[in-house]
Amino acid sequence: MVGYKDHASYKAYLNNGERPDERLLPxxxxxxxGSVILNPGELYCRFRYGEDGICSESHQFSSESALRNHYKNVHQIVPEExxxxxxxxxxxxxxxxWYSALGANIQHSWVPRKAKVRGHSPEPQPLPSLLSLQGAQAPAPIFGPQAAPAENGEGPGGAPLGRGRRPRRRLTRAQRRRRREQLQPAEGPRSSEDPVKNEDPEDLM
Incomplete structure (x- = not known):
């Protein structure tokens, strides 16, 4: 079994020691x-001051215990046991x-970790507005198909990126011809005397 700390989503969350974009954090x-629920593996503070600010400590804490102590000593809140x-x-x-949803900028309010004490289940929480702290531009995902490629503006295997930053699929010659036929208006069969329009140079070779 692959543990969550070995998964690519958690490694993206670590973000080379710097807290991910605050708008990605629920x-x-x-x-x-009344105890704050912290998930296993969390190493960044996500305490918010209303909806317009987040804790200035953006570095990665050395351990989960260090983060818990930070919440207790700095923000005076008690994490769940x-x-x-x-x-x-x-x-x-x-x-x-959970880490995959966080990194991919998917709104979520569910808490995967159960409370240690039975009956202390999380109360219903409103869906976080991940765009509430931003202007016109959405936060860039750090994990998933929408995440920016590592280099050269290319997707996996060097495929060029299309809309939504996803790798653009390379079409075969036959697929390109069928696509053009589907886009052409239905005007009946074309005679051999009709001029050829918008032919792909590769199809004429």
Whole structure:
């Protein structure tokens, strides 16, 4: 089983030691006891001052315990008690989905980690407005098909990028011809005397 810390989404979240764009980070959720729920692997503070500010500590904390102490000492909030032991497979998979959604700029308010004390389940939270802190431009995803390529403006395997920053599929000659036929208006069969228009040079070779 691949642990969530070995998954590409978590490595993207680490972001070379700098907190990801604040607009990608969902607001903190609390359980019914009022304790803040922190997810396994979190190393960046996402405490917000209303909707127009976030904690200035943007560096990566050295450990989950260091981040918990930061919340206690700086923001005077109490994190939920952490469970001991290894995470089961279901929780590992939930964490992969959570970090994948975070990095891909997908709105979510669900909390994958259950409270240690039964009955202290998270109360309903409104969907976070990931665009509430921005102007006209959306935050750039750091994981998933919409994430910017690492180099040369190319997708996997060097394929050119199309709309939405996804790799553009290369069409065969027959596929290009069929696409043109589908786009042409229905005017009946073309005679051999009709002029040829908009032919692809590759098809004439």
């Amino acid at each position: 607001p903190l959720a609390t359980n019914s006891a 952490r469970r001991s032991g290894r995470l089961d497979r279901s929780t590992q998979n939930d964490m992969i989905r």
